[in-house]
Amino acid sequence: MPLRPDSESARLRDEAVAWLVRLHSGDMAPGERLSLERWRARSAGHENAWREAEALWQGMDSLCEQAIPGSRPLPQESASAGRAFPRRRLPSKRWSAVAAAVALAWGLAIYPPARWLADYSTGTGQMLTVSLEDGSTVTLNTATALRVEFSENRRDIRLLSGEASFKVAKDAGRPFVVASDHGSARAVGTEFLVRETGDGLDVAVLEGTVSMEAGGQALLSHHQLGSYRQGAALRVDKAAPVENLAAWRDGYVIFDNTPLRAALAQIDRYRPGRVLLLNEKLADYRVSGVFSVDDIDRALRALGETTPARVAFVSSYVALVR
Structure with missing residues (x-):
């Protein structure tokens, strides 16, 4: 199973890329x-993230040439040893393409797309509902991948990435278990959501009960949310806004006094x-x-209009919030 970065490393990586975009924009x-x-x-983590991002940036010449034929190599000046800064302004199309390429290449370097190992998967912005052989249904949210492993005695789902909603057909003789790198949720006949966050697992119960194992054990019932993050104990919210969490199935995201970082x-x-x-x-x-x-993108524009944040769409692929 491919290794995933922890949330702190991922955050520093994103911040380093964002700084590089600003630096090379002119x-x-x-x-x-x-x-x-x-x-x-x-x-040291901040400095390491910067140096790793910078090294990847310097190695992107060939990819940028493919993205924008005829483009010249990247300027070699940077904010590394000596703290020299570039003086040339890169054309907006060029540096936005480079930024997207760096973010993509870094992600692929850390772990390969989970869909390579999946039976069912969705791309960014896609959703998919699948009827399983036992009569259960699963709805995959955006950028989700899972593998189905049914046997005579068990119904196992491996959530490789993303988030899915499960409506489980009753079969007391074959427990229905959804597992990820960080834990599992076990049900007999119920409806629930499971999200693999990269550094933990969230399980929200819409109907029935679910047994969750991740950094501890908990029996979750209707409208309860179990959350686990690496290095912390399993937490249970007994009055979670489950309808908000499940709104994606109807095509919406709902923010209710949500921290900006989480909303983004x-x-x-x-x-x-x-x-x-x-x-x-x-x-x-x-x-x-x-x-x-x-x-x-309307959500991003709205945040730029209703909060102190400034939102800049560098390209169709890169948006900066500052």
């Missing part, structure tokens, strides 16, 4: 350059490319709203 103000220096100096992470799942938060001070700013997943 639009970076002197004050932002000082902010970059302070960001790199926060910890949700939006990021439904659009190609990356949404990168550049201003860490806004990470915990609370936002609310109901948005269609069919026009998810």
Whole structure:
């Protein structure tokens, strides 16, 4: 099973890419350059993320040539040793393509697409409902992959990535188990959601009861949410907004006093490319709203209009929030 980055490493990676985009755009103000220096100096993890992103950036020449034929190699100046900054401005189409390529290449370098190992999968922004041989149904949310492993005694689902909703046909002799890298949920006849977050597992019960095992054990009932993150104990919310969590099945995402970082992470799942938060001070700013997943960029535009955040669509694939 491919290894996944923990949430802290993933966050630093995204921030490093965002800083690189700003640096190579030619639009970076002197004050932002000082902010970059302070960001790199926060910890060894920040500096390592920067150096890894920079190394990948320098190796993207051939990919950029394919993306934009006739483009020249990337400028070699950077904010590495010596703290030299580039003085040339890259054309917007060029550096936005490079940014998207870097984000994609880094993701592929960390782990291969889960869909390579899946029986059923969805791409970004897609949903899929499948009827299983036992009469159960599963609905895959955006960017989700799973494998089905049924036998005479068990009904096993391996959630490789993403999120899925399960409506389980009753069969007391064959438990229905959904497992990921971080835990499992076991049911006989019920309806529930399971989401693999990359550093943990969420299980929300819509009907019936589910036994969850992830960093501990819990028996979840109607409208309860079990959440596990690496390095922490299993937590149970006994009055979770399950309808909000399941709104994606009707084509919506709902934010209700949600931290901006979490809202952007949700939006990021439904659009190609990356949404990168550049201003860490806004990470915990609370936002609310109901948005269609069919026009998810509207959510980004709304956040730019109703919060202190500034949203810049660098291209169809890269959006910066600062």
